[in-house]
Amino acid sequence: MSGIGAIGGASGVQQIMALRQQIVDRSQLLQQIKNPDAATPGTGGANPAGGFTDALKSALENVSATQDKAEALSTAYEKGEVTDVAKVMLARQESGVAFEATLQVRNKLLTAYQDIMRMGV
Template identity: 55%
Template structure:
């Protein structure tokens, strides 16, 4: 078995994480710009301390996904009540929540594959 395969899996996960963070930041900037005049405060991402552990990073990412989904739900309810009249904002929030959830699933799948590769190495 190739000893570099698990390392490649970890590198893939880290590259995927970086891509997800970049997309999330881009979506957050677009949402903040579109909500500037509507009275909605953009959801703030918690700041991660340098050198935080993997579990803390993962927990923070899951909290961010939850916050994005909660914001999407709040926007939908506000639209239904007539508090938000711009359907584009609501759809943008829903799309951001969908992308965040899909990215979370992809990270989970990569982590599971890396774990399985590591478990196959034992012997």
């Protein structure tokens, strides 16, 4: 047993740290969406819809890139090009977590939209 080196070494730790940073960034983004006036003081609400749209598009592109990376690693492993199964599994788990987070955000947005549509004028 060689500790961390047995599951991917420094690159595995870097990937875990990158995943952690993505989770922190998404959490901050959700906090900004929840409290827009506290997140960016002094902006005066110049273009909140554009900011939200850009943030959502960026998050979806990151999830797509993560899924593409996991698919590429899985395919390479199946072909025998990649022998580090831990790296493949980590990429697949990262992809799954990113997708689940996106799904939860979608569900919250859909619920909020439905609540708004039920409001009386």
